[in-house]
Amino acid sequence: MENKTLPEVTSTARGTRTLSAVTRLRELIVSGVLKPGQRISERSVLEEHQDLSRTPLREALKILASEGLIDLTPNRGAFVTRLSMKHIDSAMEVLIGLESIAAVASCARITAPEMEEIKTLHHQMLVSFQQQDLMSYFQINQQIHQLIVDGAHNEALSRIYRAESLHIRRYRYAGNIEHARWEQAVTEHEQIIEALCRRDGLLLRELLRAHHSKGWDVTRELLATELK
């Protein structure tokens, strides 16, 4: 018998309490509400979220730890992972490498509808740029890169890229990027979309690589002063 339950309308996530706790906490960490290095005691979380008890919370913390978003030391508790500049540089190297893999594969395998979705987002991103809405620009930008990777139709690649992006997202948002670089980045994106449409994988790979290298150089400087 097909006793299909309606999708729940709970505030944050369906399914078990463990899963919804994971979703909520992940959001808090990735968005930066919980700062790198900050302690996450079980008690403090339980006070915030009434409909949660220790067992599912502890299961959630284990999951977040194996995702790399928190450090979990036995008998000492959970702390939001604090990444050194070396870690972030490493992650960026990996991210660029993954996009290099994706570039060639995506040009070979992406479908027309998927490409259309990217183009649509690209136009939305241009609007965000014109309105100088950096936060919105940043979010759409992230989505576009994820979709380019997804176009490779490689489940493992998409999963790893997503996870690794989440790790360093809170470090990549450069709140006060100067207009000049921003404008250049938009231009580069035009070329990126065009290479994708032409399915020129090798060109796309080089464009993405250059795009990220330049962008990261700038963001890196801004971040270096913060981390010091």
Added chain:
Amino acid sequence: MENKTLPEVTSTARGTRTLSAVTRLRELIVSGVLKPGQRISERSVLEEHQDLSRTPLREALKILASEGLIDLTPNRGAFVTRLSMKHIDSAMEVLIGLESIAAVASCARITAPEMEEIKTLHHQMLVSFQQQDLMSYFQINQQIHQLIVDGAHNEALSRIYRAESLHIRRYRYAGNIEHARWEQAVTEHEQIIEALCRRDGLLLRELLRAHHSKGWDVTRELLATELK
């Protein structure tokens, strides 16, 4: 005060029960004792491992699920992840891509001692080949590739490569590889080591790519009949 506890002598792993359960179960899955698709009920595990109760076991299962080694469906339990050929192909594409990234980086950054360790393992692998000890050859082979990746000194890269290798390890061991291909693979490894010693990153990248492509073609065929 430095109240340093002695390393425990428990059978499998130190630390919390959760962690030791993760280690034990991971070993069982990766080694193939627990077969893809097989159910892992809490009760069956608790019967095998007396010094374990439900809470740490359930936490361990959550961790293994987020590592991708088991599927965990709410209210239905845990099953060893069963990968389709498409999944395995995808994972191999990623693994080859990660080694491509690592090849260039490793040639630039690997230290002399690290290189020595690889050479030593290489010689051990030759012995295994001469003795026609395929299992030992396979294990050393895996270690060498991991160490080449580790030579890039990129924590994220090493972590991802390790995890992804574990996912598909049980599918990659081709029990009845023919001698001809095996001999060729050994020759290719000679060249790989040599390119690494010369720190010729681009050459190493191509050698690794070719090595894996050929090897996977063979293993893939053997596997295809099994999975059908």
Added chain:
DNA sequence: ATACTATACATTGCATGCAAATATAAAATA
């Protein structure tokens, strides 16, 4: 005053019991 010790407090690890959900078996009906 500093360093060390002992004690009280807080936090995490684990075991267990109960409730909810699912799977299995038995009974009833077509």
Added chain:
DNA sequence: TATTTTATATTTGCATGCAATGTATAGTAT
């Protein structure tokens, strides 16, 4: 006999209490 329905048993999700570990505080000795 095949199929649906009902009842039973099993299994998972969650809450909670106790034990073990770690942290902070107060006190003592040097």
